[in-house]
Amino acid sequence: MTRPHPLFPYANKWLDLQNTTASWNARLRELARQHHFQEALNLYCQMLASGDSPNAFTFPFAFKSCASLSLPLAGSQLHGHVIKTGCEPEPFVQTSLISMYCKCSTIACARKVFDENPHSRNLAVCYNALIAGYSLNSRFSDAVLLFRQMRKEGVSVNAVTMLGLIPVCTGPIHLGFGTSLHACGVRFGLDGDLSVGNCLLTMYVRCGSVDFARKLFDGMPEKGLITWNAMISGYAQYGLAGHVLSLYRKMEFTGIVPDPVTLVGVLSSCAHLGAHAAGREVEQRIELSGFGFNPFLKNALINMYARCGNLVKARAIFDGMLEKNVISWTAIIAGYGMHGQGELAVQLFDEMISSGELPDGAAFVSVLSACSHAGLTEKGLYYFTAMERDYGLQPGPEHYSCVVDLLGRAGRLEEARKLIGSMSVEPDGAVWGALLGACKIHRNVELAELAFEKVIEFEPTNIGYYVLLSNIYSEAGNMEGILRVRVMMRERKLKKEPGCSYVEYQGRIHLFLAGDRTHPQAQEIYRMLDGLEDIIKRRGGSNDNDQESRNEELITGMGVHSEKLAIAFGLINTGPGTEITVMKNLRVCGDCHLFLKLVSEIVDRQLVVRDATRFHHFKNGVCSCKDYW
DNA sequence: CTAGGGTTAG
Structure with a gap:
């Protein structure tokens, strides 16, 4: 806002009325660039109220704001204004319109805009926006089809096309297509583009091929901060904590300055390793770099300290957080739970509920496992039923394995077995493993044999289960059983590493x-x-x-x-x-x-x-x- | 004055 002129105190009002669309647009752009999307939309409304009409330069910012705030209704209202002002054919209006619908998960509308404007359909940007939209909504085959159509029509593929398309590859089944895109990118001469390289790197990680990701990483002649981050968080996600720390050291040696994203990955690896000292060093670096208020980092710190056993420090950071989210709560609850302080964990979980924070699946895992470690059987069972009944969350195998553990530790083995039989999802190795563990505690050889048979279907090379069964036999004085397990281990070439x-x-x-x-x-x-x-x-x-x-x-x-x-x-x-x-x-x-x-x-x-x-x-x-x- | 994209915690 301009200051009032001493001689013309009402000039501001007059200036506002005289405001041209261009200057509205400039202010709109500024707000959108600073991510003040709500203010941007307010400004747009002011603009309409003042009688100025929006033009083709106005809408992209407005749509971007709707997309970021996820406001499909406001978006389609704006779409009406576009039609009224006649700037629908403008390519950047259309692109931002398509993108807005995609981000609001109303992709059918996006497709409609795309299909109904034949002259813009030949533009790479429109294809790019829609392909990216399909990616965002994990519509693999739609994205691939549109990409094929784009090439058939002779529309030239550019880096942004690749950036939108590559992320459709989200799992191992997409690795083949992802690899072909890698080759495609090379053919288009896009392999030198840092962003495309970063995107491919992430794709390999997500498709479960960390080794390919590392190969690509090592082959990249230039690496940016995001390249390092993608590799570090890739390793961190697979629990390859040692790789993370050595890569981090290498990064520092190269002179690249880490940002919060880097440090989140490093902290999660410190948590995995229980590397308390290393974690504290990272915390110092966070303070020195002025990242102390980053909520991601705070959560990562809570997790690190909790898993390293420093619950006092974890709690202090947690209490000091002004805006806690589910992840903060889950981290501290899991921390108390894994150190046997189940009562505190449960108390915190209830506090979270009354603070209005909605628990998700992972939050329930943390409280369920806390209950089972602390022997709070009834409380745990209560949460398990509340999960679906009160929060509409379908329990996954990770919840069932907690509850099997819960019942198992309490000696309710038969109930645990029945629960597995009644599961709505396929049980996994951990579920049967929990039952096997319970059989160890309560010396139930017969059920242990059943659980063992099931568990090695899922994890035939997990040595821990063989040892567990062998110990169960040994406690029962069943020498024949011990020998049978030994033979099995020898046949499968499993050697127990010393614990x-x-x-x-x-x-x-x-x-x-x-x-x-x-x-x-x-x-x-x-x-x-x-x-x-x-x-x-x-x-x-x-x-x-x-x-x-x-x-x-x-x-x-x-x-x-x-x-x-x-x-x-x-x-x-x-x-x-x-x-x-x-x-x-x-x-x-x-x-x-x-x-x-x-x-x-x-x-x-x-x-x-x-x-x-x-x-x-x-x-x-x-x-x-x-x-x- | 323009649109489309890459990395983040439990």
Whole structure:
């Protein structure tokens, strides 16, 4: 707004009336460029009210605003204005109109605009907009057909066509077509275009071919920030956390400055690895770069701290967030859940509901698994029914596996089996795996055999399940069963890698194998361990609860597992009040949780064991955390 | 004064 002139205080009003369409357009453009779409639409209404009529330069901004705000009704109203003003044939009006309908998921309208304007149908931009629209709405065959038509009509394909079309490839079944587009792009000389390269890279990731993505990445003569981000988040999505960290280091070495997108990927990998120190370094960098208010990063930080066992820090960040979303809530709930604080997790879930945040499928996974870990069986079952009844969310296999686990831990094995039978979706390996785990706890050999048979249909090479069954047989004294499992493993050439556990201490990773004596502090560690087991044994004698004393027998007799060593190491090296987080291969977990419970009662410290199933890259003894930077 | 596109958290 111009300031009033001292001699003509009413000049503003007069100027507004005299405003030409061009100056409205300029202001509209400015608002749209700054993503102030609501204001842009308001301005458009003001323009109409003032009697100025929109022209062909007005509509693109207005449509873009409708598209961004997802306002199909306003959009079609604007479409009426377009027709009234007669600027429908203008190519950029049409393109933005098509794009608007596509983004509002009213793609039939978009197609109608396209079909009804024969003279604009030969324009690449219109094809581009509609192809991109089909992509956006995951209409694979429509997009492909239109692309073929475009080439048949001799309309020249350009980079933007490719950028719109490549993202239709969203899964492994589209890999073939995606690869052909890659070749196509090369033929059109578009392979030098950074954006097209980035887009192809993402396509390979989404189609499940991270190796092709890496190959393309390595072959790109020029890489931009987005190229690095696409590769880093690609690795992060597949849980290849080690690759992420080494790529991040390489990126820094190249002199590319990371942005929030990069750091989100890196943080999620720190969370996977339980790399607390590395995660903290990233947090410092976030502060230094002024990204501290980015909600994506805040959520990623909550997740990282929660999974590294630093719940205090995770909670502090969570509480400090002004605008929490489902993801923030899910991250903190899952954090409490995985560290056995089910009561808190449930409390937070209820708080989320009353704050008006709508839970989604993942939020339910976090609260269901919290319930099962904390033994809150009834509460968990309540959430499971509420999920569909109150929120219209269809439970997926990931929910069923939580509930099977929930029932299984409570000893309700028959109900768990029935639940699997009644599933509306196909059960997956995790569902049967949960039942197998429950059979281990409650020593049900017969059901275990059934669950095992099913689970290896899905995951024939997952060694953890073979070990689990073998342990079930061994507890039942069934030597024949153990031998049968061994033969199966040998036939399938499965070799059990030694399970390992590790603790991060002063920026270094201290790794232990079962019975390990290679650690420099081995003597102290074993002395601590002997002392602990002594106390447990003595307690067992005085305990009148049968089940518990049997458990304690079991623990002291179970040999020197890797997590025992890791816990002892933590106890030796950290002071009172600190929390010890041990990373351990939980898939083959024996009775470590029980051991943990007993030890934490004895030493009055918080001990945490986290799943380290995917962390095979730490080899032999102590290695420096810095190696991964 | 113009339209179409690529990377982000649980």
